[in-house]
Every structure is written in C-alpha cells, then in structure tokens.
Amino acid sequence: MSVLTLYNDLNSFLILGAILFGMGVYGIVSRKTFIGMLIAAELLLAGASINFMAFNRFSAPDPVVGQIFTLFIMAIAAAEAAIGLSIVIAVYHHYKSIDAEDTVQLKG
Amino acid sequence: MISSTPLTTAPALFSVDGLVGIIFLVMIAVTIIGGFIACSSERLVRAVAGLIVCFVGVAGLYYFLNSPFVAMMQVLIYVGAVAVTISFAIMLAAPEEQKEISTSSPLVGPLGFATAALIAGGFSILAIKTEWPVMAKINDGSVKKIGIQLLTDFSMVFELISIVLLIAIIGALVIARVRREN
Numbered sequence: 001m002s003v004l005t006l007y008n009d010l011n012s013f014l015i016l017g018a019i020l021f022g023m024g025v026y027g028i029v030s031r032k033t034f035i036g037m038l039i040a041a042e043l044l045l046a047g048a049s050i051n052f053m054a055f056n057r058f059s060a061p062d063p064v065v066g067q068i069f070t071l072f073i074m075a076i077a078a079a080e081a082a083i084g085l086s087i088v089i090a091v092y093h094h095y096k097s098i099d100a101e102d103t104v105q106l107k108g
Numbered sequence: 109m110i111s112s113t114p115l116t117t118a119p120a121l122f123s124v125d126g127l128v129g130i131i132f133l134v135m136i137a138v139t140i141i142g143g144f145i146a147c148s149s150e151r152l153v154r155a156v157a158g159l160i161v162c163f164v165g166v167a168g169l170y171y172f173l174n175s176p177f178v179a180m181m182q183v184l185i186y187v188g189a190v191a192v193t194i195s196f197a198i199m200l201a202a203p204e205e206q207k208e209i210s211t212s213s214p215l216v217g218p219l220g221f222a223t224a225a226l227i228a229g230g231f232s233i234l235a236i237k238t239e240w241p242v243m244a245k246i247n248d249g250s251v252k253k254i255g256i257q258l259l260t261d262f263s264m265v266f267e268l269i270s271i272v273l274l275i276a277i278i279g280a281l282v283i284a285r286v287r288r289e290n
Binding site: 002003004005006007010011012013014015016017018019020021022023024025026027029030033035036038039040042043046049050053054055056057058059060061062063064065067068070071072074075076077078079080081082083085086087088089090092093098 | 119121125126128129130132133136139140143144146147148152155156159162163166169170172173174175177178181182185186189190193194196197198200201216217219220221223224225227228229231232235236240241242243244245246247248249253254257258262265269272273276277279280281283284286
C-alpha cells in the first residue's frame with residue numbers, strides 16, 4: 001500500500017469526508033456572523049457528499065444511486081443557500097447587523 | 109479512466125499510475141487547505157474564496173470516484189452559483205468594519221476545535237475499523253444510466269426537488285424584498 005495508490009482506497013475518502021465535516025462543525029461553532037455559519041454548513045454538506053460518492057464507487061452495487069443522491073444534495077444546498085442568504089439580508093435590513101450576538105430580540 | 113481493480117504493487121513515481129496518485133494528493137491538499145481557509149479566516153470574503161478552492165478540490169475527488177458528471181455539476185452549481193450568491197450577500201449585507209469588543213467567551217474557539225477534532229477523529233476511526241462489504245456492480249454508472257434512472261425510478265424525487273427549488277426561489281424573493289414603510 002503506497003501513498004500513490006490512496007485513490008483506490010475507500011478509507012482515504014472517508015477520512016477526508018470526516019475532516020471536512022469537522023471543519024464545518026468548527027466553523028459553525030466559532031463563527032459569529034450568519035454568513036460564516038452558512039459557509040461552514042456548505043462544508044458539512046460537502047463532507048457528507050464525499051461519503052456518499054465514496055460508498056457509491058467502492059461498495060454499492062448500483063453506482064447510479066449515489067450520484068443521484070449527491071445531485072439532490074446539491075439542489076437542496078442551493079435552495080438552502082438562497083433562502084438563508086435572503087433571510088440574512090432581511091435581518092441586515094432590520095438590525096443593521098449580521099452578527100449572531102446582536103439579533104437577540106427573541107432571547108428569553 | 110481509472111482502473112477499477114485495486115493496485116497491489118506500488119507504482120513508480122513517473123509512471124501513469126504514479127502521476128494519477130500525485131494528482132490525487134494535490135486534490136486532497138487543495139480540498140483541505142480550502143476548507144481550512146473557509147472555516148478559520150477572519151474576513152468573510154477570504155472564507156468564500158477558500159470555499160471556492162475547497163469545492164474545486166472536491167470536484168477533482170468526484171472525478172477520481174468515476175463520476176465526471178457529478179464533478180461537472182459540482183463546479184457548475186457550487187462554484188458557479190452558490191459561491192456567487194454568498195459573495196453577493198456579503199457585498200450587500202456585511203459591514204467591513206470588524207467589531208473590536210466581543211462578548212463571547214474566549215473558550216469558544218478551543219472548545220469548538222476540540223469538538224470538531226473529536227467528531228472527525230471518531231468518524232475516521234470508525235471508517236478504518238469497519239469492514240465495508242463490497243458488492244458486484246450491476247451497471248457502469250454512466251451519464252446515460254443516470255438520466256434513465258432519474259426519469260424512471262427517481263422521477264417522483266426529481267419532481268419534488270424541482271418544486272422545492274421553485275418554492276425556494278419564490279420564498280427568497282418574498283423574504284428579501286424591501287418592505288415600504290407606511
């Protein structure tokens with residue numbers, strides 16, 4: 001098992017997906033602005049998509065299903081980005097800030 | 109095209125297989141560096157640039173997973189549409205001046221990093237320790253097969269996705285509309 005044959009190994013893709021997922025979790029926890037959290041959420045979805053595609057290539061009997069699932073994830077991510085960013089712009093119009101610590105009107 | 113059988117011997121560095129392996133390592137590096145910039149940079153514009161770099165790397169990984177169609181859609185949808193939308197939102201909504209005083213606890217960064225490292229490490233260990241079953245392929249996963257399955261087996265989901273996208277477009281327009289003060 002050489003470092004140059006890593007692309008034929010399922011584990012390298014799974015570990016890469018886990019690293020991307022961890023980066024997304026770190027971004028969501030540590031960001032203060034809504035747009036930063038949205039960017040981190042896109043990283044989470046990229047990690048999940050890599051997992052689907054890796055199992056699709058190495059383990060699943062039908063290599064079409066994973067690709068279609070990844071396409072659906074992309075469509076959902078696009079819809080989520082559009083809705084989320086319009087909410088961010090509406091919040092900015094109302095509060096003049098996109099900082100998550102400033103929008104505390106409903107805080108109990 | 110990538111051979112489907114795993115290689116047993118280590119390829120030479122400048123053979124075809126060796127160069128493919130080097131390109132794969134470059135794609136991994138591009139993905140991880142882009143993701144690191146996207147989740148840790150101070151300015152949001154740099155984070156979006158890192159996100160674009162990360163998505164290009166992920167598209168290269170999809171190509172290694174025998175799916176050039178999904179790689180193309182990744183570049184088209186994420187790099188072409190989502191990243192541009194986020195950039196527009198930053199230009200419209202993000203004030204560039206940084207807030208000097210932060211009310212959040214200084215523990216947020218290290219604790220978040222510890223949580224993320226635990227999750228990533230746990231998933232990695234789980235992936236390595238598990239014996240994943242390998243089943244025989246029943247088709248080749250080509251673009252033609254994807255199109256046929258999208259319009260036969262997955263036609264219901266296909267229609268639902270299009271309705272979701274339509275509602276998302278209308279909802280985004282309604283939410284972001286500037287209301288007139290009466």
